[in-house]
Amino acid sequence: MTPLHARTLNALGLLGCCAVLLVAFGYQVRLGELPCPLCLLQRAAFAAAGIGFALGVRFGPRPSHYGIAILSAIAGAAIAARQVALHVVPGTGGYGSTLFGLHFYTLALIGFVALIGAVAVLLVLADTPQPAARTGQLAGLFGMACLLLLLGVTLANALSTAAECGIGLCPDDPTRYEALDAWLNR
Numbered sequence: 001m002t003p004l005h006a007r008t009l010n011a012l013g014l015l016g017c018c019a020v021l022l023v024a025f026g027y028q029v030r031l032g033e034l035p036c037p038l039c040l041l042q043r044a045a046f047a048a049a050g051i052g053f054a055l056g057v058r059f060g061p062r063p064s065h066y067g068i069a070i071l072s073a074i075a076g077a078a079i080a081a082r083q084v085a086l087h088v089v090p091g092t093g094g095y096g097s098t099l100f101g102l103h104f105y106t107l108a109l110i111g112f113v114a115l116i117g118a119v120a121v122l123l124v125l126a127d128t129p130q131p132a133a134r135t136g137q138l139a140g141l142f143g144m145a146c147l148l149l150l151l152g153v154t155l156a157n158a159l160s161t162a163a164e165c166g167i168g169l170c171p172d173d174p175t176r177y178e179a180l181d182a183w184l185n186r
Contacts (some may be wrong), residue, residue, distance in 0.1 A: 001125045003060055004140075009122060011143040012057030013069070013115075014150055017050035020054060020111055021153045028160065033096055034174035038083045040161055042108045045076025047154045048116055054150055057143040061126040069119045077112035080105050 001009075024043060027033045036045065037071075051071030056062070083105040087094050094103045164170060166179025 001061075002020050006061040006126055007124075007140065007143055009101070010053045010164060011146045013118060013122070014050050014053035014143075014146040016071075016115075016150045017053060018146065018153050019047050020108075020136060021050075023099070024182075025157060025160070027097060027104075027183065031097065033083075034164060035161075035174070036095060036172060036174065037170040038079055038119060039096075039104065040165075041079045042105065043157050044081075045072050045079060046108075047150070049071035049076070050150045052119075054147050057147060061122065063123065064097050066119050066123050066126075070116055073112045073115040077109055077116070080109035080112060084109055085089075088166060096137065099114070099180075109160070112157050 049069045049072035052065050055065040163177040163180035
């Protein structure tokens with residue numbers, strides 16, 4: 001696999017992480033679906049996996065970059081599996097809206113498992129040694145756009161989390177931006 005192919009595949013992985021974050025953030029902003037603490041942790045895991053891909057876009061493929069993506073996806077899958085387990089008990093119901101008939105935490109679990117599989121394929125494809133990327137080498141327009149998108153969507157999620165939770169614990173079943181309301185009503 002050439003360095004250009006590797007960077008393009010990393011940019012596509014980064015774009016996938018951004019797409020997940022954008023859909024979740026879209027539901028939050030447009031439909032008022034505030035994320036629960038476990039949902040926030042899953043978003044953080046997708047952003048962290050995106051950082052692994054972002055490093056691959058910027059500096060070229062390295063096992064350490066893929067390791068960041070895999071470890072983030074494992075943590076995210078564990079968090080999503082915990083949330084699935086909380087709601088699988090009969091009579092507990094689900095939390096939040098559905099997409100394609102599945103709750104977001106179920107889709108997140110599927111997404112994290114798929115991400116681990118995709119990164120494993122990238123590791124197999126990147127098995128041949130490649131020359132190290134120059135530090136000043138640009139990632140290309142598509143890669144740079146994906147990097148900026150990750151930065152923007154991660155920053156937006158961080159700001160909304162701060163507005164929802166402040167510096168304290170996040171509410172289990174959020175109904176409003178508590179920290180923002182407290183700040184505005186001082």
